[in-house]
Amino acid sequence: MAPYESDDTTTAGEVEEPRAGRRKAARYVVPVTVMGVAAATIGLVPALADSGDPDLPDITAAQLIDKIAQSDVERLSGTVKITTDLGLPNLGGLESGLLSGATGGEDGEGGSSADPSGRLTELASGTHTLRVAADGPDRQKLSLLENAAEYSLIHNGKDVWGYDSASNEVYHATVDEAEAEERSAQQPPATPKDFAEEALKAVDDTTSVKVDGTAQVAGRDAYRLVVEPKQSGSTVGAVSIAVDSETGMPLKFTLTPSSGGSAVVDIGFTKVSFDRPDASTFEFTPPKGAKVTEDTEQDRGHGDFGGKPERGPKSEEDLAKGFDGLRMLGEGWNSIATFDTGAGAGLPPEEEVGGDLGGFLGSLGDQVKGDFGQGTVFSTRLVNALITEDGKVYVGTVTKDALVKAAEAGK
Numbered sequence: 001m002a003p004y005e006s007d008d009t010t011t012a013g014e015v016e017e018p019r020a021g022r023r024k025a026a027r028y029v030v031p032v033t034v035m036g037v038a039a040a041t042i043g044l045v046p047a048l049a050d051s052g053d054p055d056l057p058d059i060t061a062a063q064l065i066d067k068i069a070q071s072d073v074e075r076l077s078g079t080v081k082i083t084t085d086l087g088l089p090n091l092g093g094l095e096s097g098l099l100s101g102a103t104g105g106e107d108g109e110g111g112s113s114a115d116p117s118g119r120l121t122e123l124a125s126g127t128h129t130l131r132v133a134a135d136g137p138d139r140q141k142l143s144l145l146e147n148a149a150e151y152s153l154i155h156n157g158k159d160v161w162g163y164d165s166a167s168n169e170v171y172h173a174t175v176d177e178a179e180a181e182e183r184s185a186q187q188p189p190a191t192p193k194d195f196a197e198e199a200l201k202a203v204d205d206t207t208s209v210k211v212d213g214t215a216q217v218a219g220r221d222a223y224r225l226v227v228e229p230k231q232s233g234s235t236v237g238a239v240s241i242a243v244d245s246e247t248g249m250p251l252k253f254t255l256t257p258s259s260g261g262s263a264v265v266d267i268g269f270t271k272v273s274f275d276r277p278d279a280s281t282f283e284f285t286p287p288k289g290a291k292v293t294e295d296t297e298q299d300r301g302h303g304d305f306g307g308k309p310e311r312g313p314k315s316e317e318d319l320a321k322g323f324d325g326l327r328m329l330g331e332g333w334n335s336i337a338t339f340d341t342g343a344g345a346g347l348p349p350e351e352e353v354g355g356d357l358g359g360f361l362g363s364l365g366d367q368v369k370g371d372f373g374q375g376t377v378f379s380t381r382l383v384n385a386l387i388t389e390d391g392k393v394y395v396g397t398v399t400k401d402a403l404v405k406a407a408e409a410g411k
Contacts, residue, residue, distance in 0.1 A: 054214055054221045056245050061209045064225050064243055065200065071248030077133040077281070078218065078272035080191055084125050084265050087381035112293035114162040114171035116153050119144065132191060139282040156282040163284065170286045173295040192241070192267050196250040199227055199239045206230050206332025217242045217251040218269040229333035233402040234258060235382050236333055247274060257381045258399075264382045329394075329406050336396035336406045341387075366400065372407040 059067075113119070122128065122144065131143040144151040149166035162171035203209060212226045222242040229236055235257055242252035252268030286292050326339040365376040368386070375388035377400045385395040386403040392410070394403045 054216065056214050056221060056223060059211060059223060061211050061225065064211055064223055065203075065209070067248035068196070068200070068243055068250065069248075071244075073247050073249045073274060074136045075134060075276045076249075076272060076274050077277045078131075079270045080130040080132055080267060081127070081270050082123060082130065082265075082267040083127040083263070084123065085262055085381065086125065086264060086383075087379070112162075112164075112169050112171045112291070113167045114151070114164040114169040114293070115295075116162050116171065119151050119162065119164070120153070133277040133281050135277055135279075135282065141282055152284075154282055154284050156284070159284075161284045163286075163290075168287060168290045170290045170292040171295060172286075172292060192250040192253040192269065195253040195255075195265065195267060196241045199241065199253070199255075202333065203227060204332055206334075212240075214245075215242050215252070217244075218272045220251055220269075220272065221245045222251055231332060231334050233398050234333040235384065235397045235399060242268070255382075259381065261381075329409075330396075330398075334396070334398055334402065336394050336398055336403065338392065338394045338406065338410065341391040341393060368400070368404055370404050370408045372410065375407065377403060 129145045131141075131145065133141045138155070138157055140155045142153045146166070149164075151165070152161075152163045154161040154163075158174050158176065160171075160173045160175060163169075206229060208228045208230050210226050212224050215222045215224050222244050225241045225243055227239040227241070237256040237258040237260070240252075240254045240256075241250050243249070244251050251272065253265065254263050254268075255265040256263050326337060329336040329338060365378045368375050368377055372392075373389045375386050377384060377386045379400060383395065383397055384400055384403055385393060386400075386407055387393050388407055392407070394406050394410075396403070
């Protein structure tokens with residue numbers, strides 16, 4: 001049977017309020033408020049998830065999101081494969097050098113190749129294999145497996161360790177309980193659960209949510225939840241989340257673009273166990289001869305996973321402080337952020353630059369014209385940004401045409 005679309009079958013008044021007892025589970029998966037909003041928009045009439053293998057009991061999309069919210073998995077170990085294809089241009093390794101310099105990497109003064117603020121950016125492109133383990137909120141480990149090398153990030157109580165086996169460098173920070181909890185909420189997404197959290201936050205009345213069959217992921221029986229924008233103009237085609245039928249934990253996350261082709265993000269467990277990992281998994285002693293970089297509290301602030309101070313603002317209000325009049329245009333999946341760089345001028349047109357530099361700029365962006373004048377659109381398969389000649393910026397998970405229309409409406 002084909003799954004039912006949520007918006008055709010219910011109203012917000014039909015949805016049960018989440019129980020207070022779910023708060024603990026939500027801290028690890030999806031905030032209770034998000035689950036409530038999602039359930040209010042997707043319906044309760046059964047969407048039969050029996051079109052695939054394995055054969056699982058019927059479940060509605062609302063019930064499946066509720067199951068995710070109630071999931072209280074705190075202990076697990078496994079292997080995760082992540083593939084990211086944003087369609088970024090190949091810069092021949094230049095991007096690695098820029099990131100290294102920006103974070104004080106191998107050649108950066110006072111930096112460390114084991115600093116997580118630089119290493120975890122590698123997950124933004126290509127295919128990677130991760131080993132993950134967790135034993136409650138105080139012990140987690142993530143290892144990035146590379147050719148003949150490994151990078152590990154370990155949180156064990158008050159200690160945070162990063163170790164790069166290729167350079168034999170170690171990063172170390174200590175955090176108190178409050179810092180550890182904040183850091184855990186801010187660490188970069190590295191598992192299907194992390195990505196699923198962010199996707200479900202976007203669920204509102206501009207979103208279609210349905211159960212679309214079942215699947216087997218890492219030997220586990222799972223339901224497949226599909227989230228799609230109702231609006232046209234978004235670069236997001238669909239988000240598919242495979243949800244473990246027993247624990248409610250997301251096992252696989254796939255985001256496909258509206259333009260078609262391969263997934264922009266495809267991340268899933270290839271092996272997983274919900275048994276408690278051995279305590280030795282989270283123990284770490286710097287190897288003999290390793291260079292150890294201590295990240296002090298003064299230098300650290302409250303950054304990601306015990307890393308550098310927060311460089312990015314947390315809200316629209318905070319962003320507005322850093323940019324000239326940040327505004328949000330549109331709604332839902334078609335939201336566009338716009339601000340003025342304050343520079344009074346954007347990038348010059350390609351023909352005005354000329355030569356090799358003009359060709360380089362042209363290869364990175366598309367020249368556009370409209371009532372706003374001229375501008376350059378920089379595109380990936382998911383996020384597009386328009387910089388106009390007078391220094392205004394429009395950015396969102398929307399098409400190039402949507403950005404041009406937003407810029408024209410802003411004149």
